[in-house]
Amino acid sequence: TDPCYSESGSARYCIPEFVNAAFGQEVTVSSTCGRRNCEHTYLTDLNSAQNLTCWQSEMLRSMPFNVTLTLSLGKKFEITYISLHFCSEKPDSMAIYKSMDYGRSWTPFQFYSSQCRRVYDRPNRAEITKLNEQEPLCMEMPNSADSSNAILVFSTLDGRPSRTNFVSSPVLQDWITVTDIRVTFNRPKMNKDMREPAYFYAMSDFQVGGRCKCNGHAHRCMRDKDGMMVCDCKHNTEGSECDRCKPFHYDRPWQRATPKDANECLPCNCNLHARRCRFNMELYKLSGRKSGGVCMNCRHNTAGRHCHYCKEGYYRDMSRPITHRKACTACDCHPVGAAGKTCNQTSGQCQCKDGVTGLTCNRCAKGYQQSRSPVAPCIKIP
Amino acid sequence: EVLPTLDMALFDWTDYEDMRPEDS
Numbered sequence A: 001t002d003p004c005y006s007e008s009g010s011a012r013y014c015i016p017e018f019v020n021a022a023f024g025q026e027v028t029v030s031s032t033c034g035r036r037n038c039e040h041t042y043l044t045d046l047n048s049a050q051n052l053t054c055w056q057s058e059m060l061r062s063m064p065f066n067v068t069l070t071l072s073l074g075k076k077f078e079i080t081y082i083s084l085h086f087c088s089e090k091p092d093s094m095a096i097y098k099s100m101d102y103g104r105s106w107t108p109f110q111f112y113s114s115q116c117r118r119v120y121d122r123p124n125r126a127e128i129t130k131l132n133e134q135e136p137l138c139m140e141m142p143n144s145a146d147s148s149n150a151i152l153v154f155s156t157l158d159g160r161p162s163r164t165n166f167v168s169s170p171v172l173q174d175w176i177t178v179t180d181i182r183v184t185f186n187r188p189k190m191n192k193d194m195r196e197p198a199y200f201y202a203m204s205d206f207q208v209g210g211r212c213k214c215n216g217h218a219h220r221c222m223r224d225k226d227g228m229m230v231c232d233c234k235h236n237t238e239g240s241e242c243d244r245c246k247p248f249h250y251d252r253p254w255q256r257a258t259p260k261d262a263n264e265c266l267p268c269n270c271n272l273h274a275r276r277c278r279f280n281m282e283l284y285k286l287s288g289r290k291s292g293g294v295c296m297n298c299r300h301n302t303a304g305r306h307c308h309y310c311k312e313g314y315y316r317d318m319s320r321p322i323t324h325r326k327a328c329t330a331c332d333c334h335p336v337g338a339a340g341k342t343c344n345q346t347s348g349q350c351q352c353k354d355g356v357t358g359l360t361c362n363r364c365a366k367g368y369q370q371s372r373s374p375v376a377p378c379i380k381i382p
Numbered sequence B: 001e002v003l004p005t006l007d008m009a010l011f012d013w014t015d016y017e018d019m020r021p022e023d024s
Helices: A116-120 A161-168 A170-175 A281-286
Strands: A027-029 A067-086 A093-099 A107-112 A137-139 A151-155 A177-187 A202-212 A221-223 A229-231 A276-279 A293-296 A314-316 A328-330 A338-343 A350-352 A368-370 A378-380
Touching: A067 A229, A093 A116, A107 A116, A107 A151, A116 A137, A161 A170, A170 A177, A177 A202
Parallel strands: A107 A137
Antiparallel strands: A027 A067, A067 A151, A067 A177, A067 A202, A093 A107, A093 A177, A221 A229, A276 A293, A314 A328, A338 A350, A368 A378
């Protein structure tokens, strides 16, 4: 069974499973104490308490004490927490940044410091309201009961007012969307008693809890033919995050699925006469937000936004359904008897010259006889 | 009563050559 569809076949909200998105991913670090090219797999390998494996920075003897770790998830994820397991004492000041565009731009996610204003020019524990839900907070590093195995967990939605109504909060959906995470250690916890100060940062695990972002239109992510992680899109959607409608499914605008409404993309109704269509917002609004698809290049001599009537010069053959490729028949107006080449699109009646009759205007009406003039082919019998 | 169809051969196109259908 497909989780994106009910047993009766109707579309329903579906999401990939909750995972540690960092597991097995490569971490780039600016400082390490050991081999330079080990890819720091100890950070994102299986974290076993019985066999703790750590990454450690080089010894830092003087300022600056900056060390950066960058984790690429390779795909947009919606993350709810970042958890860092330290093998050393937790740093005094550190920042977490996120990127939503594969590392091209970065925005701050969270700061920790005993001196928020001095180190990061941020207030300590600023108030988060509905007006600034995308603002990073700065706070003191939380204390751990056991400093030898300290864990720091940053919950991305914690304290943000719309978290209880996440499905209808585009702001928070955007806030927790990431492709890359960067952790910058800026200041270790200083020990004034040390005669020759030397500091280092060490971590055993870097976890990122979240779901592959598919906007409610896929229940899993997979590798595409180029090896890139993409959603396995359903509901007539496509794109790496199921973020647009498939071609020919533009009858209503793309929307994220919600538990109440799968918001699947619907095909345009072109009566089998067009392969392409476009979305028109004006028509969509006029229809009461039901249908906005406009068919393009109607074939088989049809016309209209749904290819639902015959184009000029053709009339509807009512013996066939509109979906039939021969539903429209050429008018066949008489070149002399008819006033033009077009006919009534439903009856096929051509517009006849005076005194001419017949569906195609090919006969003189009763009381008329054929003349020699092509301008007035039928004249009244004297 | 079945009305006869227009006989194209009866038309005089002398003054209307530009209107004349190709097949007449």
